[in-house]
Amino acid sequence: MSIFSYIARRTLLAIPTVLVIVTLLFLLVRVIPGDAAIAALGENATEEALAALRNQFGLDRPLWEQYFEYMGNLLQGDLGVSLATRRPVGSLLAANYQYTLDLMLGSLVVAIVMGIPTGIYSAVNRGRAADGALRIVSLLGISTPPFYLGVLLLLLFSVQLSWFPVLGAGDLSDPVERLKYLVLPAITGGIGIASYLTRVTRSAMLNVLGEDYLRTAVSKGVRPHMVTYKHALRNALIPVVTVIGIYVTVLIGNAVLIEIVFSRPGFGRLLVGSVLQRDYYTIQSVMAVFAMVVVVTNLIIDIVYVAIDPRVNYG
Amino acid sequence: MTTSTVPTKKAGRKQRSKLFQNQLARIGLIGIGLMLLIAFFGPALTPHDPFKQDLFNRLQAPSQDFLLGTDQYGRDVLSRTLMGTRYSLLIGFSSALAAFLIGTALGVLSGYVGGRLDQVMVEVVNVMMIFPGILLGILIVAVLGSSFTNLIFTITLILIPRFVRVSRGIAITLKERDFILAAEALGQKRTRVMAQHVLPNLVSEVLVMATLWTSTAILAEAGLSFLGLGIQPPLPSWGGMIRDGIDIIQRAPWLSVYPGLAILITVLSLNLIGDGVRDAIDPRLSN
Numbered sequence: 349m350s351i352f353s354y355i356a357r358r359t360l361l362a363i364p365t366v367l368v369i370v371t372l373l374f375l376l377v378r379v380i381p382g383d384a385a386i387a388a389l390g391e392n393a394t395e396e397a398l399a400a401l402r403n404q405f406g407l408d409r410p411l412w413e414q415y416f417e418y419m420g421n422l423l424q425g426d427l428g429v430s431l432a433t434r435r436p437v438g439s440l441l442a443a444n445y446q447y448t449l450d451l452m453l454g455s456l457v458v459a460i461v462m463g464i465p466t467g468i469y470s471a472v473n474r475g476r477a478a479d480g481a482l483r484i485v486s487l488l489g490i491s492t493p494p495f496y497l498g499v500l501l502l503l504l505f506s507v508q509l510s511w512f513p514v515l516g517a518g519d520l521s522d523p524v525e526r527l528k529y530l531v532l533p534a535i536t537g538g539i540g541i542a543s544y545l546t547r548v549t550r551s552a553m554l555n556v557l558g559e560d561y562l563r564t565a566v567s568k569g570v571r572p573h574m575v576t577y578k579h580a581l582r583n584a585l586i587p588v589v590t591v592i593g594i595y596v597t598v599l600i601g602n603a604v605l606i607e608i609v610f611s612r613p614g615f616g617r618l619l620v621g622s623v624l625q626r627d628y629y630t631i632q633s634v635m636a637v638f639a640m641v642v643v644v645t646n647l648i649i650d651i652v653y654v655a656i657d658p659r660v661n662y663g
Numbered sequence: 664m665t666t667s668t669v670p671t672k673k674a675g676r677k678q679r680s681k682l683f684q685n686q687l688a689r690i691g692l693i694g695i696g697l698m699l700l701i702a703f704f705g706p707a708l709t710p711h712d713p714f715k716q717d718l719f720n721r722l723q724a725p726s727q728d729f730l731l732g733t734d735q736y737g738r739d740v741l742s743r744t745l746m747g748t749r750y751s752l753l754i755g756f757s758s759a760l761a762a763f764l765i766g767t768a769l770g771v772l773s774g775y776v777g778g779r780l781d782q783v784m785v786e787v788v789n790v791m792m793i794f795p796g797i798l799l800g801i802l803i804v805a806v807l808g809s810s811f812t813n814l815i816f817t818i819t820l821i822l823i824p825r826f827v828r829v830s831r832g833i834a835i836t837l838k839e840r841d842f843i844l845a846a847e848a849l850g851q852k853r854t855r856v857m858a859q860h861v862l863p864n865l866v867s868e869v870l871v872m873a874t875l876w877t878s879t880a881i882l883a884e885a886g887l888s889f890l891g892l893g894i895q896p897p898l899p900s901w902g903g904m905i906r907d908g909i910d911i912i913q914r915a916p917w918l919s920v921y922p923g924l925a926i927l928i929t930v931l932s933l934n935l936i937g938d939g940v941r942d943a944i945d946p947r948l949s950n
Contacts (some may be wrong), residue, residue, distance in 0.1 A: 368790055376806055480683050487687075487938065491931035493882050495889050496923035497910065499905060503920070507913050514913070605886055609909060619798075620890050623805040635794070635802060642793045642945030 355651055362647050369639045370422070374415055385431075405431065428629040432622065437633045440618060445637075447517050447614035452538060452599045453539040453608060454530050458538025459545055459595070464588065466542070467549025472576060474554060482546065489543030494602040496535040498609035505532060508586045515611040533610050537602040541595045548591050559583075586656060593649035600638050681788050688939025694932030698925075701745055702752040709742035713899055721913045732917040734907065743899035744922050749930065750894055751901055754811075755881035758818035762880075763873045765819070766826020771865070773827065774834030775857050785833070790823040796821045796879065797886045804892045812895055818883045822876050829872050833865040875937035878930040901926045 385401045386393065402408045406417065421428065427437035466486075470479045506514045518529035556562065557580055561660030565575050611617075615634050622630040701708060709846050710730070717737030725732040731740040773784035791799065803817040837843055838861070887893035888902030896903060901922040908918025 359871070365790065365793070368786075369793065372790070375883060376802060378807055383949075395720075484687070487931060487934055491878065491925055491934050493889075493902075493930070495886065495902075495922070496905060499909065499923060502912060503916050510788055545923045597793070597795040601797040601886075604795075604797060604801075605889065608890060608906075619801060620892075623801055623892065624806075629803060631802070635798065638795070638798060641794050647670075 351651075351655065354654060355394070358647055358650055361489050362643050365643055366640065369643075370636055371415075373412075373632045373639075374412060374418055377632045378411065378414075385553050406430070427633045429656075430622075430627055430630045431629070432625040432627040437629050438619070440630060441615075441633060444614050444618050446520055447612055448603050448607070448616065449538065450517075450526070450530055451533050451603045451612065454534025455537030455541065455599055456592075457536050457601060459541035460592075461542075462538065463542035463545025464549050464585075467546040467588075468553055468576075468581065468584075470546065470550040471553035471557065474550075486543035486546045489539045489546075492540070494536055494540060495605040495609050497539060498533065498606050501532050501536055502609065517610075517612040517614075529610075533606050533612060536606050536609070537599065540602065541598055544591070544595065545588065545596075549584065549588050552587045553580060555583045556580045586653070589656070590649060590653055593646050596645045600641065667836060684939050684942050687935045688721045688943075691932040691935025691939065694928055695936065696753060697750055698929050698932065700747045705746050705749045707781055709739070709745050709866055711739035713742040713746040714740060722911070724915075725917055731921045732915065734904075734918055735911070735914075740904070740917060743904060744901070744925050747899040747901045747904065747922060748925065748929075750898060751884060751926070754815055754818065754884045754894075755877055755929075758815045758884075759822060759873055759877040759880045761815070761819040761856065762822030762826055762876070763820055763869065766823040767830045767862075767866070767869050769823070769826040770830030770832075770833045771857055771861055774831035775838055775861055776853070777835075777838075781831075784827065788827050791820075792822040792828075796883055797890075800883055800887050800894060801890065804887060809887075809892050809895060811894070814884065814887065817887070818880050821883055822880060825872070825879075826869065830865055830869050832869060834861055837861050837864055871941045874933055878933035878937070881926070881929055881933070918941060 350453050357422050383406060385398045385405075389397055389401060389415070399408075406414055418428070425438065428438055429435070430437050433440070452573070466482055470482045502514065505511045513529055516529060518525040520526055555578075562575055562579055565579050566572070603614065603625060606612070607614045607616035608620065615638070618630065619625075619634045623636065715738065717733070720729070720733050720737040722737060723729050723733040723737075729739050729741065731744065734743070740903035769784065773781045794802070798819050800817050804813065804822060806918055807813045807817070843856060843860055846860050847853075851859075884893055885902035885905075886899070888900040889906045891903070891906065894903060904921040904922035908915060908920075908922075912919060
């Protein structure tokens with residue numbers, strides 16, 4: 349099978365998953381206790397006003413009718429109207445996505461830059477004091493909840509040292525300001541994943557370092573430095589790439605919590621606010637977008653995996 | 664590999680790292696033991712009433728009277744942090760235990776029986792695992808509301824797919840082993856094979872993961888409470904206390920710092936134990 353038909357097949361297989369998720373989200377948010385109309389208009393709304401709103405949003409129609417209309421609109425890119433703000437959900441998402449994307453990518457960069465080199469260093473110095481110390485540091489990184497780490501970094505670098513702004517996300521059109529506001533949240537989101545990456549890289553390196561072909565390289569007289577960084581690292585990175593796919597869900601979860609800590613706008617704040625206001629359509633759409641991100645990333649990772657590792661066939 | 668009786672430098676290093684590992688696990692045990700004691704004796708240990716508001720003593724910095732300071736309502740942060748241990752551990756341990764029981768049973772069933780059931784189970788697990796735990800939690804709490812039992816239910820649901828995945832994987836490999844095939848050949852019923860042969864042989868491995876996932880459960884509770892969707896005030900919860908402190912973090916950092924430290928100690932202890940035990944059980948992972 350060629351790589352192209354492999355890609356096509358994997359992409360087709362992702363479609364039912366997406367459909368199932370969208371359907372489940374549709375059903376789930378509609379069994380939320382408490383009437384959406386009351387949530388939107390308040391407890392004191394008149395019966396007529398409630399009825400009018402239910403009628404406007406189609407909440408008085410049978411579930412299956414609502415479902416087909418929702419799916420039809422979705423295919424045309426219409427995500428419905430937010431019950432709380434009366435703005436189209438699509439425009440709410442458009443206004444917020446950049447902040448969350450910045451945060452997720454920033455965290456990923458921090459995780460890779462911090463995690464992979466420390467993992468290599470640990471593997472090369474296996475069993476020495478530095479390896480032990482890094483092991484404890486990475487355990488600390490894994491065990492610190494991101495919202496607590498955010499609080500600590502905020503206290504140290506923003507409140508005490510005034511290096512970074514305290515709250516918010518700044519003006520997106522000003523790249524310097526945007527970066528300034530991003531640094532602490534990105535470190536907060538990245539450290540936990542960096543700690544996992546350290547461990548994965550370390551054990552992947554150790555696995556590869558024991559392989560025969562490396563012993564061959566050493567006995568042929570290849571310099572140790574080259575053996576570690578060229579021969580071993582290249583093969584060790586294959587499992588590392590695949591686990592990055594797994595951590596996309598962690599990146600998303602961290603982003604939601606971190607946005608609350610740093611009062612950054614974004615999908616997390618939007619989601620939590622929508623839950624408190626019982627804003628059906630917005631909850632549903634934010635969750636669907638997050639799920640989509642996970643599905644698509646995993647698809648890409650799967651494809652990259654077969655592309656970079658000649659040992660994997662397209663079975 | 665080596666035939667000499669004198670331990671090589673490498674082997675010595677390996678042994679030292681093993682000892683180091685054991686020591687770390689021991690520290691973890693002490694940490695979690697301490698937390699369990701605090702949870703158990705909670706009310707007897709608190710220097711002040713964790714619920715009593717005292718408007719004359721609002722936002723006091725840590726002092727001799729209030730070792731960790733007071734919050735916006737003049738409540739003692741130390742007492743509330745100690746009290747919070749009880750709720751955090753109760754929710755963490757009970758949801759991890761429930762998920763362990765349900766998830767392992769489902770995983771064994773799915774892996775051993777196979778076929779249609781297995782296919783459906785794998786799909787369900789995959790869909791659930793697409794959502795980050797905290798997001799799944801937000802969604803379920805949004806649907807059910809945030810009561811104490813709902814919170815346990817929610818976190819159990821977050822953990823179940825992980826247990827299913829791990830135990831299913833082990834069950835599938837066990838299924839091909841001779842002693843299982845022998846039991847089947849002797850005409851034992853499938854339910855009996857599962858209960859007497861499959862389950863006992865995977866339970867220790869799954870239990871190790873259960874230690875690690877108890878820390879996940881505690882983090883999930885703290886996260887949900889931090890978002891205002893977990894334990895509801897006036898009950899003290901570590902996550903909720905951090906949240907309450909954030910708005911006035913420049914004025915009263917102690918509100919968020921100490922409850923967070925409690926989370927860190929608990930989760931770190933569990934991870935130290937989980938790590939140590941995993942290495943002891945599975946020597947392949949110890950390199």
